[in-house]
Amino acid sequence: TASTTVAAMSDSTDLTTLSIKELKELIRSSGLSFEDCIDKADLRSRAAEAQERLEASAPKGGGGGGGGGGGAGLGAGDLAALGGFGDGDDVRAPMAQFSDTLVGVDPAARPAHRRPPPQSAANHPLEAFRDFRTEGSPSGGDDDDTAAGGGGDGAIFGLPKRAKNLSEIYRPPTEICFVGSFEELRLTGRQQSRWLLVNIQSPTEFASQQLNADTWTDEGLRAVLGSSFLLWQRYFDSEEGATYCRHYLREDATFPHIGLLDPVTGQLVKSWHGFTAAERLMDKLMDYADRPPKDISWDEPMVH
Numbered sequence: 269t270a271s272t273t274v275a276a277m278s279d280s281t282d283l284t285t286l287s288i289k290e291l292k293e294l295i296r297s298s299g300l301s302f303e304d305c306i307d308k309a310d311l312r313s314r315a316a317e318a319q320e321r322l323e324a325s326a327p328k329g330g331g332g333g334g335g336g337g338g339g340a341g342l343g344a345g346d347l348a349a350l351g352g353f354g355d356g357d358d359v360r361a362p363m364a365q366f367s368d369t370l371v372g373v374d375p376a377a378r379p380a381h382r383r384p385p386p387q388s389a390a391n392h393p394l395e396a397f398r399d400f401r402t403e404g405s406p407s408g409g410d411d412d413d414t415a416a417g418g419g420g421d422g423a424i425f426g427l428p429k430r431a432k433n434l435s436e437i438y439r440p441p442t443e444i445c446f447v448g449s450f451e452e453l454r455l456t457g458r459q460q461s462r463w464l465l466v467n468i469q470s471p472t473e474f475a476s477q478q479l480n481a482d483t484w485t486d487e488g489l490r491a492v493l494g495s496s497f498l499l500w501q502r503y504f505d506s507e508e509g510a511t512y513c514r515h516y517l518r519e520d521a522t523f524p525h526i527g528l529l530d531p532v533t534g535q536l537v538k539s540w541h542g543f544t545a546a547e548r549l550m551d552k553l554m555d556y557a558d559r560p561p562k563d564i565s566w567d568e569p570m571v572h
Contacts, residue, residue: 283312283316283319284312286315288308288311291311291312291314291315292311294315294318294319295315295318297318297322298317298318298319300318302314307359311359437481438477438480438481439480440480441480441485441499441501444484444490444493444499445500446499450508450511450512453498453500453531454529454531455531457529457531457561458531458532458561460498461560461561461562462496462497462498462531462560463496463497463537463553463556463557463560463561464497464529464530465497465499465526465527465528465529465553466500466502466525466526466527466528467484467501467502467524468501468502468503468504468509468513468517468523468524468526468527469503469524470503470505470524471503473523473524475524475542475543476523476524478543479526479543479544482545482546483543483546483549486546486547488546489546489549489550492550492553492554492557493553496557496560498531504521504525516536522541524541524543525539525540525541526539526540526544527539527540528553528556530561532561532562538552540552
């Protein structure tokens with residue numbers, strides 16, 4: 269039996285005659301571990317400790333049962349049949365270091381995830397929190413003060429002195445943005461003789477957030493915009509933003525983009541790329557504020 273075999277091995281003083289399998293059995297029976305043994309010499313050294321431990325724990329005067337136990341051990345043929353090691357020194361080489369995931373997740377249990385279309389405004393992670401059709405006042409951009417950034421009460425003029433969180437610091441200037449499509453923007457610009465100031469942003473460019481936090485919040489710039497300009501802001505990958513980019517920008521355009529357009533001809537008169545400080549932008553816009561665009565045919569009746 270296995271216990272007889274272990275008892276016989278514990279009484280043996282010559283561990284060189286034991287196979288690797290037998291050495292492991294002897295070590296295991298003593299309560300020791302052989303996981304850190306690399307070769308057969310380490311196993312024999314650990315087996316010697318196991319022998320001493322077994323002999324110390326064996327009852328005194330109770331021997332006699334171990335005779336002939338050596339014949340009950342597993343032979344090389346039996347070990348081969350069991351898939352174990354033979355009597356040779358064919359100890360496996362140490363395992364190479366590797367990295368792996370301790371706790372894996374079954375792919376079948378994961379929720380389905382699809383990458384949003386690159387040109388889909390509805391699936392944009394940031395634009396999902398904005399609705400350009402309803403931003404601003406309920407008038408939808410028809411009121412002059414609302415569309416141009418004016419306002420009856422001081423609550424919508426500028427940001428609070430102390431912002432409560434990042435979303436408030438970098439929030440879009442919806443209260444001074446024109447609400448409506450690009451065609452409606454041009455029509456309103458012609459009616460009111462105001463230049464069109466288009467801001468195309470990228471949600472992945474921090475300069476776009478800087479414009480919201482630093483440039484569009486400047487009270488001096490807002491006063492200039494409210495008198496002679498209509499501000500229209502879109503993301504470059506929204507439907508209307510992509511249409512604007514195809515008509516006015518190159519494929520390698522840099523965002524954010526600020527474009528000054530003539531509402532009558534639709535011509536891009538001047539443009540800025542990247543972050544533009546309020547002082548620099550206001551200095552350039554003042555040149556156009558004094559000479560608003562004129563549509564000589566606007567007084568003619570329109571055919572609807």
